[in-house]
Amino acid sequence: xxxxxxxxxxxxxxxxxxxxxxxxxxxxxxxxxxxxxxxxxxxxxxxxxxxxxxxxxxxxxxxxxxxxxxxxxxxxxxxxxxxxxxxxxxxxxxxxxxxxxxxxxxxxxxxxxxxxxxxxxxxxxxxxxxxxxxxxxxxxxxxxxxxxxxxxxxxxxxxxxxxxxxxxxxxxxxxxxxxxxxxxxxxxxxxxxxxxxxxxxxxxxxxxxxxxxxxxxxxxxxxxxxxxxxxxxxxxxxxx
Numbered sequence: 001x002x003x004x005x006x007x008x009x010x011x012x013x014x015x016x017x018x019x020x021x022x023x024x025x026x027x028x029x030x031x032x033x034x035x036x037x038x039x040x041x042x043x044x045x046x047x048x049x050x051x052x053x054x055x056x057x058x059x060x061x062x063x064x065x066x067x068x069x070x071x072x073x074x075x076x077x078x079x080x081x082x083x084x085x086x087x088x089x090x091x092x093x094x095x096x097x098x099x100x101x102x103x104x105x106x107x108x109x110x111x112x113x114x115x116x117x118x119x120x121x122x123x124x125x126x127x128x129x130x131x132x133x134x135x136x137x138x139x140x141x142x143x144x145x146x147x148x149x150x151x152x153x154x155x156x157x158x159x160x161x162x163x164x165x166x167x168x169x170x171x172x173x174x175x176x177x178x179x180x181x182x183x184x185x186x187x188x189x190x191x192x193x194x195x196x197x198x199x200x201x202x203x204x205x206x207x208x209x210x211x212x213x214x215x216x217x218x219x220x221x222x223x224x225x226x227x228x229x230x231x232x233x234x235x236x237x238x239x240x
Contacts, residue, residue, distance in 0.1 A: 010192040014062070016121070033118040037100040041092075067091055074225070078232040082143070088230050089135070091127065094224035101183055101216025105209045117216070125176035132227050133172040140234035148237070175226055182219050 016027035045071045057065060071090045075083040097119060104117040118124045141149045177201045 014214055024110035027121060027123070030118045030121045030123065033103055033115055034100065034124055036115070037096060037103060037118060041096050042098050044095075064217075066170075067094065071224070071228075075228055078228050079235060082235060083231060085240075086139075086228060089132075090228050091225045093132070093227055094220050096212045097220035097223055099177070099216060101220060102213055105213055106215070111145070122176065122180045122184075125180040126172070127221070129176035131176065133168075134172075134236045136227075136230045139231055143235040144201070144237055151162065169214070171230065175223065175230075179219050179223055183213055 006183060018025050019028050020026070034113070044060055045064070048058075048064050048137045051058050052061055068087065069092055072084075072085050074085050075090065079086065098121050101117050103115055104120070137149075140152075144152065153161055153168075155164075
């Protein structure tokens with residue numbers, strides 16, 4: 001991604017710390033933020049498992065149980081008992097994206113955060129969206145069979161084949177760009193706040209980051225929700 005330079009204050013938006021690996025340019029800061037997000041999620045998961053109790057749950061266990069129960073209800077209403085294997089994927093996506101989005105809240109420098117949300121770079125949302133859509137098509141083949149999977153592109157009318165194909169192609173694009181656009185805008189606002197007078201920056205930054213946390217939560221929820229919805233559509237059969 002080429003950096004966008006704002007004339008006032010010369011703030012670079014979209015610029016990254018890069019290195020070359022096997023001839024490919026790698027955004028080191030995005031990769032580091034992604035690994036940190038994954039490490040935090042794994043750490044919380046292992047901690048919750050170690051402290052798990054059948055009695056009064058701890059705070060971390062309560063959070064995990066609440067999220068899992070909410071996703072189970074969502075999957076059950078959208079897919080039914082057949083969607084139970086999707087619950088771990090949806091829970092993991094929600095928590096990972098939430099943590100990744102909230103990394104932006106950590107103050108790591110002005111006017112540009114050194115450790116921003118990795119979801120604010122289009123590569124991570126694209127990778128997650130492609131991963132999800134590939135699994136969706138695999139689930140569709142398993143639920144419908146190859147003949148049923150191919151046949152659904154011709155429904156409800158054969159003439160709609162091009163539209164159905166385009167719809168499938170655009171799913172990973174819209175899924176990823178929705179997340180990327182909102183988080184990129186959040187990073188842009190943080191950079192713009194850094195251009196304000198020094199006595200305004202702390203207050204403006206705190207107010208915006210609180211709002212950005214809410215946006216980050218909503219975007220994580222929407223990504224997980226659409227994942228469940230796409231699986232529900234893919235696994236739907238005429239008999240169901």
